[in-house]
Amino acid sequence: MSDINDWFPYPTYRPNQEEMLSAAAGTARQGGVLLIDAPTGSGKSSVVSALLAESGGKTILVAVRTISQLNIFIRELELIRKKKKAGLKFTYLIGKRGMCPLGGLGDVYRRCEGVKAFTHALMRERAVKGSLVPAQDPEIIKQIKRQDRDNPLICPYFVKSRVFLEGDEGLRLVPSQEIRKRAEKAASSVVNPEDLHKYAGALCPYDMMITSAKNADVVIINYHHLFNDDIREQLLVSLNVEPKDLIILVDEAHNVGDVVQGIQSISLDERDIQQASHELSSLKTQVKGVEAVRHVLPRIRDFMDGLRRSTEIEDWFDPAIFDRILTKGSLYPSMAAIVEDIIAISDAIREKSLQNADYRESAIERLCEFLFRIHCSATDPAYLTLFRKDDESIILEVRNIDPAGKLQEIATEHHALLFISGTLSPLESFRQYYFADLPVITLSIPNAFPKKNRLLLASEDITTAYRMRQDRGNIDRTVRMITAFSGHPGNLAVYFPSYQIMTDYAARCRQMKKKVFIEPREASEANELLAEFLSLPKKKKSGILFAVCGGKWSEGLDYRGDLLAGAMVVGLPLAPYTQVRAMAIQYFKRKFGKEGEFIAYTLPAINKATQALGRVLRTPEDHGLLILGDSRFLEEDVKAGLPPWIQQEMKPVTADTAEGIITRWR
Template sequence: MDELDAWFPYETYRPYQREMLELAATCARNGGIAMIDAPTGSGKSSIVSALLAERAGKKVIVAVRTISQLTTFIRELELVRSRKRTLAYSYLIGKRSLCPLSGGGDVYRRCEGVKAVSTSLMRERAGTGQLVPSRDPVIIRQMKKLDTQHPIICPYFIKSRVFTGGDGNALRMLPSTTLRNRADRITRERVLPHELREMGAGICPYEMLLLAAQKSDVVVVNYHHLFDDEIRTQLYGSLGIEPHEVHLLIDEAHNCGEVMQGVMNTAISGPALLQAEREILGLRRQLKQAVAVTQIIRNIGDFMEGLRNSHEAEDWFDPSIFDRIVVRGSLYRDLSEVVDDLMQISEHIREKNRAAGEYATTAVEVLTAFMVRLTCSAPDPAFLTVFRRDGDEIVLEVRNIDPSGRLQELARSHHCCILISGTLSPIESFRRYYFGELDVMTKTLPNIFPPSNRMVLCAGDITTAFSMRQNRENTDRIARYITTFASLAGNLAVYFPSYQILETYAGILEGRLSSRNLIVEPKDARDAGDLLKTFLSLPARGSSGILFAVCGGKWSEGLDYRGDLLAGAMVVGLPLAPFNRVRQMTIDYYRHKFGSDGEFISYTLPALNRAEQAIGRVLRAPEDRGMLVFGEKRFLEPRVRSGLPSWIRDEMAECSIDSFAAAVKKWK
């Protein structure tokens, strides 16, 4: 038995799984970057076994996007631990869901503020001999007097710390016995996210997880722990590691580009601008820069008002014109001087609010972040300055269109970085998009689920292309496809390119599908969870429904519709992003970078991935059975079809509305 077999937690390997794990082990042993495209059921989560087999003293960090993906790795690591009893693993989730301290504002900022004040207080009291802060009468009185809505100290953090030293020796702040014991339990026992509040009762749950992570061989983190440079630097510092000491595994890696762009994008809205002006006007007597910056804010407001004359929902604006208009008639020569003053004002407000127990992000800080990004990115073609309409408001945005630079820095800084997903297809396109000409190992696995359990069809006589959206015959035919598809038994899902198109067909078909428990994805995320639970509960009640959702929306990715929860999926249209000047500028950028492949990588590839994610909700296990329908003739075009996974390309049959009806009848 070799080292890989020793860590692999199953009796046998799935088809092609051993090859995938050997590639990961080679990457871990030698260092470098690897990308693996492996459909659902390939056993991707077992790659963590390969990284452990080649750990050589390094820490394994797994980055996931959702709680369901975290749970998958908890299950996998428990199986590994059944073979390797000494394995210690833990995970970190966001403070927002963990923090027991009440109060408003940003939870991360609140945590930073109350920890700083609590640490100062505890250290001062330890100097008088009070080495157990939670038993110190002075600190106990402070905790009893705490304003719960505006806390300046944290009782949970205080109960998580003790001191050693004193009497001439240097004081050291250490984890309390309670914190250490519970952190040890985290590394030794299976503890699920919903159990953390109870396990961390009375102490800081995040400190408990962080201490467990320090002691662990494997740590599972969420995306923002990894992709945000500041958060990652703080995390690695807390864990006492450097990136080159880490084997990094990124799950659902088709999201990497979008997530990294989200970290780098900044925006400012009209209401936020007005609030920033009010915040600064209140400082006129304290800060000499306040009056001058107020003029700048009003100039930005005038610039935004001028954009209302545009008929576009989204468009590019020239940053050099913005610069001239914003500093015109002011005391500033250029935006860099404005940014300097804004940063000073932001820091003043932040410190003032922290002292008062206020932790909300101020509008001045939002404006400052926008202006800093705008000035820093002005010469960088990987960023565009964009305005868009949000209802009646104009929003200015600095938008990243190429995340590859930051992704390359992230991957190369670690000893090894392995990206895995079931939809990294075509993998060569994703490799170029993420890593350009870097040396990257790649592997694509075939779909091992039985083809007899699925039917893949593509409509050759319908489209949602803009030029055909007002065509009555095309619209009626799309409606017929959907109603025919709805005649299948079981829960079904129909995915659309946008909410606008979804609402069009929901309006057309609401009456015809009234007997099918039609559930429509809402724009407001607050209502989405309960509606989805209703849909998923139908089979257990002997019923079924049909889901109308948006590709790339809340119900199209990261969810497991196993067994009878979903019997078929249909994607209506090719879910391309709306075409406008911003999109054309993005395409031009990638054409310059990649030549003839630039448009496919920047425009078509994201649309294909959204469609694959939606279609992929159906078949989550070998025994699952379902019909997969691409309701768009553009999927048959050679360049588009070539971007689909090989199993879809090989099995997808063209149909007309009549042959589709026959196929549905036969599939029943």
């Protein structure tokens, strides 16, 4: 194996960075799982240097959540290539939604599957007649020109990306010379995501990047490529690699739990039931079991109607009762029998839809997945069956509450798995939450930024705890703390546990000297307001954001330089305590004892708060004021869950003393 210094592209290491890279290199060499908690400024992206040094011919997958993270690793790898290893090959896959230039309705993955299948069949038909270069075939060109752009049957990009070769085993479809040439160049030079379509030209961008990835040393992927089983399996087939030949690096790993749970959860609403009934009507005489399943659908509607009488907005329902309502008096002896029939019907509908160039997910497919999950949930406590009320509608959901099963599976299948984040604290809690009893190495890196550049305060006398939300004294003190904070120079942000609390305090804090930007629920409006806020420093002006922890303005954004001079978190952003939340807590308490309640309830809140504060200090030169505005952050069980540097540096203040302390510091 080569030395890390053969790959590390900088003249010197940052504080503690060499220790971090050495740990990563050891995991890449020996295999296993490594969790690294490293604050902003630790040089986390350089971990890829250590992995390259010890890869031993294995492919490195880097999983990211956002385009900004993708660009960070593109810059890091390009620097390695320029400074150290000219022959380094790397590429990226950002998902077909961002890469497919073909128009049309429905799910992009299903559309690609269906259009490719039809296109391949047509290309082969023409090749049998001697036309080995599909892009030059007059019949294919004519059909492409005539097709409906909103419902395409032929992909012109795929046509231009493939040719046929004749051999002893007959005709073989292979990448065209043009796509191979561009794929090779894409792996050897930088093609930024915003330039991808232009670079690909008439070729399929996804196909080009997959071709590029086959011989790459590093492939940057999005979370779904890794954590969705179907997509991951297809990716490995496309790359022609075995799981044991992969080293996986997951960036911003504090997000992994939510992503895995989201992928493994499914919901069903009343419109799905209605649409499923229409779809079954069209298959009456074509597929066995249709009538029997049709008679089950009104029973699901009746079950939903019964839940409508509940006074709860969200609550658990008993899957055994759901099972009895569906099977009692029906033609089915059990839920398993219903699932068996509906899988066959779902497959028939999917095939029919693809033939008709309809690439939308059918309601029957969704119902099939839902019933299968609810059937499995009866024996797997990591899944909860619940309902939610949305206006007058009832939504049923099978929700995964524990990502450990899936993450253990991924960890044991692959050679090495590394999780890095600036907010994986406390590491032991994340280790348990993500991997349970699987052997895991952990490493915590101190904050490398100068202490003198930040002031970290914790309020002793304000809280958003439910019992105190209407307390007049508490409200007044909170308004005074926000007002004291707002006097700090520069752009500022105040983060709240919920939209409701944010709105209440926005109404109470009308005397701000700065322009107030209140986070809207609509993403498009939020983007416009944020752009206006970030433009203020250039105009020698400043404003103050009122936003929600875990919302659109609190994570995944990089407020460098003077874009954000301070952040205050008002309240410990705990999730609402519902019956469903109580069941999740009980599940983790059974699994981990007392620590289980912290993992299920307090840990996510602490992580949201530290993520919000982390928006401020993005470089060693940045200065920032950070305030944890809730007395609960000073309580031992919550304080112990904060990153070590925050525990060491935070100074208790009150509404009376805060303004003076802030003024003296600045």
